[in-house]
Amino acid sequence: MIAPAPKPFAHTISGTALAIDFVPIPAGALEVEDAGGKHEVEVPAFYLSKLEITWEVYDAFVFGLDKPSPNAPDADAISRPSHPYITMDRGYGHAGYPAISVSYHGADEFCRWLSSKSDRVFRLPTEIEWEYACRANTADDARDLDARAWHRGNAESKTHPCGEKTANAFGLFDMLGNASEWCSSADGRGVLRGGSFRDEAKDVTCRARKPYDPAWNRSDPQLPKGIWWLADGSFAGFRVVCEARGVH
Numbered sequence: 001m002i003a004p005a006p007k008p009f010a011h012t013i014s015g016t017a018l019a020i021d022f023v024p025i026p027a028g029a030l031e032v033e034d035a036g037g038k039h040e041v042e043v044p045a046f047y048l049s050k051l052e053i054t055w056e057v058y059d060a061f062v063f064g065l066d067k068p069s070p071n072a073p074d075a076d077a078i079s080r081p082s083h084p085y086i087t088m089d090r091g092y093g094h095a096g097y098p099a100i101s102v103s104y105h106g107a108d109e110f111c112r113w114l115s116s117k118s119d120r121v122f123r124l125p126t127e128i129e130w131e132y133a134c135r136a137n138t139a140d141d142a143r144d145l146d147a148r149a150w151h152r153g154n155a156e157s158k159t160h161p162c163g164e165k166t167a168n169a170f171g172l173f174d175m176l177g178n179a180s181e182w183c184s185s186a187d188g189r190g191v192l193r194g195g196s197f198r199d200e201a202k203d204v205t206c207r208a209r210k211p212y213d214p215a216w217n218r219s220d221p222q223l224p225k226g227i228w229w230l231a232d233g234s235f236a237g238f239r240v241v242c243e244a245r246g247v248h
Contacts, residue, residue: 006045008171011242014117015066018057022047022242023171030132043132047242048125050172051098051162052179053110055089058099061110066117078113081106081228085221090234092158098179098237100159104190104212106228107182107238114240121243123184127209129241130183130193134176134206136169149177151204155197177204179237185211196235 006024013019027045031038060066062081088101102110107124114122125133146154147166155177163173175181177199180192191211195204216233217225230236 006047006244008050009047011118011120013057013060013066013114015068016060018060020053020057020114020240021050023050024244025129025133025170028132028137030128030135032128041128043128045244046125046129047244048129048133048170048172049239049242050167052174052181052237052239053099053107054162055094055097055099058102058110061113078116079109080113081109082226084229085226086231088229090158092234093161096161097159098162098174100179100235100237101230101233102182102236102238103217103226103228103230103233104182107190108184110238111240121245122240123243124190124238125181125183125241127183127185127191127193130181131206133170133172134168134194136172138169145176145201145204149174149195149201149204150197151177151195151199151201152197153201157197159197176206180208180210180235182236182238192236198235 008021008023010019010021025046025048028043029040030043031040062083064080089097111122111124145151148168149165150160159178165174167173168175176194178197180196181194182190183193185191189212191209193209194206195208216230216236218232220226220231
């Protein structure tokens, strides 16, 4: 008997009316180049959020909107972000827009919080998973870029609502441009992928990557610098993986 093909699904966040849409990413291979030269890496199947995580979803994590009552005892085992000290959406837009100015720590803890509220396992994508999903079995990621991505040439210096551009062949929106997206590198550190609304079109590609730079938090007035928000990182967002074994 042939197993049914994986289907997209919506994961409702317990304690809220919010949901994150996921699409199945089929198993395959990605050609990578490293010190050993070019070679293919096998990529197991997984699910990836169709959109970048939006503000209303991240707000549930930041402000504890999943709790039954604002007066209920806080029995959370999950750390939550400090409340932002500036308007982290920069006035670009909130509902439906990608959460930005989020640190790698903040994005990673969001995944831990989301997992704690479900029997599913959520995490940030690895770089290989992210690039494989971005390419979606195509070779030319510069083709029709204006139709697929917000970049410096068309974004008017701001983010835009998630999902306004054309999806890639896997059904994922805004993999290129809009907000750059946190991934986990091979050494376990955070790296942003895909370019953002602030980048030139030539720098908005599936191979585009920016390792964390302390300059992204230089103007944070806290001492020591905060670990949750990036005062100078208006381009930093993320999307999440749901591991296939956690989907029933």
